[in-house]
Amino acid sequence: MLSVRNLQSAYGASQVLFDVALEIGEGEVVTLLGRNGMGKTTTVRSIMGLLAPKGGEVSFDGAPLQAATPETIARRGIGLVPEGRQVFPTLTVRENLVATAANRLRAGDPWTLERVYQLFPRLKERAEQMARTLSGGEQQMLAIGRALMTNPKLLILDEATEGLAPVIRAEIWSCIETLKARGQSILLIDKNLQVLKRIADRHFVLEKGRTVWSGTSAALADDAELVSRYVGV
Amino acid sequence: MRNEAMVQPVPVPVAYGPLLATLVLALALVVLPFAAQALGQPSLVPLATRALIYAIAAASLNLALGYGGMVSFGHAAFFGIGGYVVGILYQSFTADELLFGLIPGTNQLLLTLAAAMLAAGFLALVIGALSLRTSGVQFIMITLAFAQMLFFLFVSLKAYGGDDGLIIRRRNILFGLDTRDDTVFYFVCLAAAAIMFWGIARIVGSRFGMVLAGIRQSERRMAAMGIAPYRYKLAAFVISGMGAGLAGALMANYLRFVSPDMLHWTKSGELMIMVILGGVGTLLGPLLGAAALVVLETVLTAWTEHWQLVLGPILLVVVLFTQGGLRALLRRLGGGR
Numbered sequence: 001m002l003s004v005r006n007l008q009s010a011y012g013a014s015q016v017l018f019d020v021a022l023e024i025g026e027g028e029v030v031t032l033l034g035r036n037g038m039g040k041t042t043t044v045r046s047i048m049g050l051l052a053p054k055g056g057e058v059s060f061d062g063a064p065l066q067a068a069t070p071e072t073i074a075r076r077g078i079g080l081v082p083e084g085r086q087v088f089p090t091l092t093v094r095e096n097l098v099a100t101a102a103n104r105l106r107a108g109d110p111w112t113l114e115r116v117y118q119l120f121p122r123l124k125e126r127a128e129q130m131a132r133t134l135s136g137g138e139q140q141m142l143a144i145g146r147a148l149m150t151n152p153k154l155l156i157l158d159e160a161t162e163g164l165a166p167v168i169r170a171e172i173w174s175c176i177e178t179l180k181a182r183g184q185s186i187l188l189i190d191k192n193l194q195v196l197k198r199i200a201d202r203h204f205v206l207e208k209g210r211t212v213w214s215g216t217s218a219a220l221a222d223d224a225e226l227v228s229r230y231v232g233v
Numbered sequence: 234m235r236n237e238a239m240v241q242p243v244p245v246p247v248a249y250g251p252l253l254a255t256l257v258l259a260l261a262l263v264v265l266p267f268a269a270q271a272l273g274q275p276s277l278v279p280l281a282t283r284a285l286i287y288a289i290a291a292a293s294l295n296l297a298l299g300y301g302g303m304v305s306f307g308h309a310a311f312f313g314i315g316g317y318v319v320g321i322l323y324q325s326f327t328a329d330e331l332l333f334g335l336i337p338g339t340n341q342l343l344l345t346l347a348a349a350m351l352a353a354g355f356l357a358l359v360i361g362a363l364s365l366r367t368s369g370v371q372f373i374m375i376t377l378a379f380a381q382m383l384f385f386l387f388v389s390l391k392a393y394g395g396d397d398g399l400i401i402r403r404r405n406i407l408f409g410l411d412t413r414d415d416t417v418f419y420f421v422c423l424a425a426a427a428i429m430f431w432g433i434a435r436i437v438g439s440r441f442g443m444v445l446a447g448i449r450q451s452e453r454r455m456a457a458m459g460i461a462p463y464r465y466k467l468a469a470f471v472i473s474g475m476g477a478g479l480a481g482a483l484m485a486n487y488l489r490f491v492s493p494d495m496l497h498w499t500k501s502g503e504l505m506i507m508v509i510l511g512g513v514g515t516l517l518g519p520l521l522g523a524a525a526l527v528v529l530e531t532v533l534t535a536w537t538e539h540w541q542l543v544l545g546p547i548l549l550v551v552v553l554f555t556q557g558g559l560r561a562l563l564r565r566l567g568g569g570r
Contacts, residue, residue, distance in 0.1 A: 051451060074458055078457075090450065091446055099443035
């Protein structure tokens with residue numbers, strides 16, 4: 001579904017990505033692992049068109065994504081839950097959800113406000129509250145709900161559990177499992193190896209802007225020592 | 234303990250307050266001309282008319298500036314073009330000529346207002362399409378530049394009076410109403426303002442309005458959600474220009490005169506001051522701001538011809554100490570949130 005090959009990106013003169021490769025198939029949950037500063041978020045930004053790649057190929061459903069604007073890429077069916085949540089603080093929870101809602105790819109079973117509220121009952125309780133008054137975990141749920149309301153084929157979660165209390169983390173993980181069970185393709189960027197091993201199908205490890213390891217969860221268990229050296233915190 | 238408090242939903246107070254305030258305000262505006270007569274102050278009516286017309290213009294600017302985050306320093310262009318549409322159509326009407334050999338002149342208020350809004354909307358489409366490719370200071374400067382271009386164009390157009398402007402001998406006609414009567418014209422403007430404010434409230438509350446608010450907070454974030462910010466901003470800019478055009482058309486009728494003064498950059502500045510004075514990004518703020526500026530101007534000019542010297546500090550105090558203009562001040566005085 002999403003295929004990234006030999007991706008290179010730079011911020012001005014300083015190159016951050018040298019050779020990133022990534023494959024995500026239909027209904028798969030795939031992770032992008034690596035320490036801080038290894039290029040995970042830059043990879044996401046390059047895929048989303050928020051940063052123009054210097055080279056390499058990014059294709060989605062067989063069509064190239066390079067040089068497309070962020071809005072076209074989002075319209076093709078990639079929903080981003082950005083790092084740091086980034087909800088719209090002066091809109092209410094409900095407004096955040098409905099403002100950008102769309103079913104552009106005519107999904108047969110689209111997300112509705114009710115279904116998002118079912119997934120995150122807390123959002124329903126706070127529907128009319130301003131998004132800036134929510135706790136970090138609730139804002140994260142809102143950001144996920146907002147992305148789901150665009151009915152994406154691929155959901156990208158950038159550091160979705162960073163800085164959250166363990167209880168809230170568990171809630172987010174269980175929601176991701178629910179989404180996986182529904183057949184949602186997901187790209188996860190996180191550092192929590194224990195949980196990721198259980199939830200995800202395949203993993204890609206980034207080190208200094210290069211994909212240095214990739215494999216299934218089983219392979220990850222075998223190579224545990226090597227991978228945790230790359231990812232190790 | 235703390236966790237529990239966080240999970241408890243905060244009860245959302247039902248918003249009767251703003252609704253009540255709006256009703257009281259509407260009632261006060263309806264009663265105003267009669268009260269002015271009773272108090273023996275009939276000159277208050279034209280003053281209030283002027284405030285209402287500026288309120289329409291300021292509210293339109295606020296849609297772009299406050300809600301859309303587009304700091305336009307060229308709204309005088311739309312305000313002035315609205316006025317000139319009325320003037321030019323009236324000129325062709327009295328001369329019984331076809332404008333550009335195509336359009337018959339008219340003195341029908343409904344027609345001139347519609348034409349003014351169309352012309353201003355088209356102008357906003359052109360100016361917006363070009364200016365919105367920039368942002369920040371460049372956007373401010375480029376909108377200012379366009380407005381000044383239009384100002385000098387009309388200064389040099391001798392056919393439409395050049396520097397001296399156009400005199401409109403009689404106000405436009407609306408059904409059988411006597412628009413020459415100050416009170417009647419006041420109510421015409423009040424109706425226009427009511428429609429305008431209702432329309433803006435609808436726009437702000439719609440999905441379009443939410444997206445606009447989102448774009449103001451972060452265009453990037455909106456783009457990553459599949460929304461093309463440019464189109465939304467352009468649409469808001471055009472609506473905003475049309476509103477300013479409507480105000481300009483009413484102003485030309487009110488003054489029975491239109492001149493390049495209406496296009497001057499100081500007019501853009503005045504509109505901006507009204508928005509800031511009243512409260513940026515609030516619904517009724519521009520109305521309060523327009524009323525405050527018109528009243529201040531009247532009171533202060535009676536006192537000294539250097540009235541702007543006094544206005545400056547007042548504006549500073551309001552901006553520095555009210556945190557959100559008169560609207561915020563009123564809200565706090567009212568004990569609300």
